[in-house]
Amino acid sequence: MSSLNASFVQNMSIVRPEYFFITGLSGIPYSSYYYIFLCVTYFIAVIGNSAVLLIIALERSLHSPKYIGVFNLALADLGETNAWIPNTMKIFFSDSQYMSYNACLANMFFVNLFVTLQSATLVILAFDRYIAICLPLRYHSIVNNTVMSLVFVVVWTFNTSLVALTASLTTQLSFCKSNVVQSYYCDYGAVMGMACNDNSINMFFTNLIVALFLVAPLFIIVLSYMGIVFALSKITTWEARLKALKTCVSHLLLVVSFFLPVICIFIASLITSLTPNARVISGSLSLSLPPMLNPIIYVLNTAEIRVLIQKLLKNRIVPIRKNISKRR
Template sequence: MSFLNASFAQNMSIVRPEYFFITGLEGIPYRSYYYIFLCVTYFIAVIGNSAVLLIIALERSLHSPKYISVFNLALADLGETNAWIPNTMKIFFSDSQYMSYNACLANMFFVNLFVTLQSATLVVLAFDRYIAICLPLRYHAIVNNTFMSLVFVIIWAFNTSLVALAASLMTQLSFCKSNVVESYYCDYGAVLGMACNDNSINMFLTNLIVFLFLVSPLFIIVLSYMGIVFALSKITTWEARLKALKTCVSHLLLVVSFFLPVICIFIASLVTSLTPNARVISGSLSLSLPPMLNPIIYVLNTAEIRVLIQKLLKNRILPIRKNFSKRCFLSVRDYVLFFYTFDAFIEWVLVCCELPLTVDITDDNTSPTSKPQPSQTPPQCVELQPEPTTDGQPATTVTDEPSLKGVTELWITRCMIRCMSRQRSLLLKVSQ
């Protein structure tokens, strides 16, 4: 009974602030440029990781154990980026640096969850490379899609449970000193340092998380690559060694981009005392750069993803290019046909303007526009007598007066024939 009373009294004495004040960057004149840089890294990380997720999900040839790990890493990068950068941008643009108590715990949970998932995924990728190089004949028997899916289900369940336990234990702490968090998000360590009651359990859990997801992964990855180097030393030719080592370049770059900023911050904190602004900048860079660099590294260094992107772009651009060239060809062809038709029309107009409306009766072998041929003897005038008609009246003189309609029909026919022959010859040349 006394234990229940003590527990009730302890719960009544817990002080929880309504809001936490997130400091972010303070006293820096050009801090807006750094926030713009965070916005750029955010959009690159979101677009790049979303593209990697879509490519792996839609392409059946990438449904392999290695790319299941890459899919999980891209998902963790996307979640970690969305867990803290939008809140930081909201603080900057709205000038409201207050975060509610529950929102702070939720922010703390999601950031720590996705960071631990990133670290665990790098360990799984190191294991995949170790089996592929050291035990190539047993790779498909050990590492398959079922095994990799089961591994990540266990990782997600374990990490979620451990991080949720750490966040829930935070509710047992009293914050009677201050509510100012000197960080860029609701950092677990910064909030834990403001507690004014016993936080030994929280400190033990914090050290356990650091050991399990920062120290142990780096140690396991180093051991795996020592085994890979030992296995490569047994290969006689340098070409085969480089070919096997080339498959590890992408993973090595991911490991460097994730662990190098953390190691630099740890060494700098041991050598000198970091100012709050330096701690904020270094910590935010360690969280923002890996999600931005990971999709770029995999696109540039993974041949399968690079070939798929090239095929996708080729399939999208080639029909557009063909359609564009077809439209351009049709427009040029129509323009040339119009030019020849217009040229024939002008020629017809000029000829019609020069034709006489009446012509003399000539021989059938001569044309109306032909000139008379000179002869040695002058032509004799023959008087034509009109033949009497049946009623005794003389017949009228017949004169050949062609109408403009007949001349027009004649020249339209000639122009159409000429235009069609020119079009046919032009199309034959273009098709050849």
């Protein structure tokens, strides 16, 4: 870009651009249709996760360890959705693909924070299901509201500190070649790849985050369900097995919606090198689908939430009908 040199600000030996140019979906054919899809997923994710948060917060019967985990997952979903989709839509509607240096770091931080929180929450919910099925008599002594709340305080503190450290390391990178980010948000990997100085420490923390929040969680969840299957095999009746297994359906669907897109992208990248457009589409799908699907999964598979929604709708509809009948 001809204006690139003019936008650089020299800070000692570090060269930082005043802004980054986020390509977004600009190079994808018929991208306007994909933006419509993103609008729909954003609307469903925001309404669905806000409803889940409100129901759990207001209904005392849902103030249990399991629903503390569900509350945190909905909060992470809502945060992640708002961290990147509105900015992507802004790029489309305003045709302005520039993002300031500091705004890029903030965008990078919040997207990565909420994605890691989603992954960590799925592990905690897997632990909750494992204890409930494998150690039912000790469940309430091991898992309670206080323990679950403390676990999430630790998770939020650790994740925030690690992601903040990783994002802050970007300030040590020098950008003397390009400021064009080939992604739909200020992607840490894409930004790091543009650096013209040593980025080995950045690469180390990137691999650490992938190991801690993608590889390790999936491994732990698989192990937990192996233990659950083993415990279920000891139950004599099929009815009791199915009843115990039904309590895991929602969590299994959440795990599939979160990890399956990532696994598919990984396998596709091994089989063939993905084009930039394919990486953008697949990456954005892996971020947009779980927050949209998670509230739907919990509403459809959780009897307590379905009953509460039915009660709320009934309480709203009955007074309206009475008012209409009085007017007549």
